[in-house]
Amino acid sequence: MMHKHYTNFTSLYRDTLHKICFEYEYVNSxxxxxxxxxxxxxxxxxxxxxxxxxxxxxxxxxxxxxxxALWYLSGKNDLAFISWYAPSMQRYSPDGISLPGTGYGARLKNFGADTLDQIERVIDILKNDDPDSKRAVLQIFSAEEDLYRRNIDVSCTLGLQLLLREEKLNMVSYMRANDAYVGMLNDIFSFTFLQEYIAARIGCKIGHYTHQVGSIHVYESTHERALELLNSNETIPQPGTVPLMPIGTSPTTIRKLLEYESEIRSGLLTFNDMANLNLTTYWRDVLMLFWIYRQIKIGNALPQKALEIINPYYQPFLINRWG
Incomplete structure (x- = not known):
């Protein structure tokens, strides 16, 4: 049964949290x-x-x-990359080196013994084999995963299905479990980003996104924060429109971005360097977000010069989080 449709994530997120907090079916541990x-x-x-x-x-x-989202497109599951942006993820790594369950990129781009690139396969199916196909599936969960309690990092996502209908690319995600307060916000961002990337590669418009979950939940540890959000209608301003990924984005684009990101993280790519990068404005803005984050991480204030040139849509998010 299909639940409600939403035109924006904010209303979807609030309604989902409200439903779980006040209409939950089970309390368990x-x-x-x-x-x-x-x-x-x-x-x-x-x-x-x-x-x-x-x-x-x-x-x-x-x-x-x-x-x-770019970590997934890198085809890796290394802890070093993602823990730079979210140090708390280190606690989920079983070996201090990788995130074999959470790092979906390794399975999306290098699945199984044959290191199958599933993303390239679904693009090929939808462009060259059968645009009406129902077989364009990206498998993430694997039966080989250790499902016992001793494993701290099991894939939450079973798979993602791409359906090209009326020249628009739709996506359906299938998740075994989803933490609605923390995980859902991040997962829907990454999955719709991946959807938009594949649509850009195919050269079609983006359709709708459906989020399907076996167990969706709010943990007791974030329940009060969810209620605080529901009790507040205060929003950040919306200058401009949501940025759209440019048609023509390619694997080469992603490789260049990841190379530049590594240089930003290591301090090799300066603010002035970024103005000369051979990238579209959309992707330069993403790199500028990474450069701004590094400045904050090393103890500098939110850089005004960067805020002045980045897409205005991003500015309120940066200010709201880091002041």
Whole structure:
């Protein structure tokens, strides 16, 4: 059964949290983590690029969101990259080196013994084999994963399905479990980003995004924060429109971005260097987010010169989170 449709993530997020906090079906404690839970949940976002949460209380970290999405496209599951943007993720690594469950990129781009690039395969299917196909599936969860309690990093996502209909690319995600307060915000951002990337590669418009979850829940540890968000209608301003990924984005684009990101992280790419990069404005803005984050991480104030040239849509998110 299809639940409500939403034109923006903010309303989808608020309604989902409200439903779980006040209409939950179960209270349980998997692995000792108390939660309120709904089973068999689905919801649709009709405008996937509108993946940003405008709640002033939530303080979305859009720098991490772009980093995680590009981490998936890197084809890796290394801890070093993502923990730079989210140090708390280190606690989920079983070996201090990788995130074999959470790092979806390794399975998206290098699946199994044959290191299958699933993203390139679905693009080929939809462009060259059968545009009406129902077989364009990106598998993430693997039966080989250790599902016992001893494993701290099991894939939450089962898979992603791409459906090209009426020249628009739709996506359906299938998740075994989803933490609605933290995980859903980040997951929908990354999955719709991936959807937009594949649409840009195919050269079609983006359709709708459907989020399907076996167990969606709010943990007791974030329940009060969810209620605080629901009790506040204060939003950050919306200058301009949601940035759209340019048609023509390619694997070469992503490789260059990841190379530049590495140089930013190591301090080799300066503010002045970025003005001369051979990239579209959309991607230069993403790199500028990474450069701004590094300045904050090393103890500098939010740089005014960077705020003045980055897409105005991003400015309120940066100010709201880091002042």
């Amino acid at each position: 998997p692995r000792g983590n108390k939660e309120r839970e709904l089973i068999g949940f689905n919801i649709r976002l009709d405008n996937p690029p509108d993946r940003f949460c405008l709640s002033k209380i939530r303080k979305q970290n859009i720098v991490f969101n772009y980093a995680e």
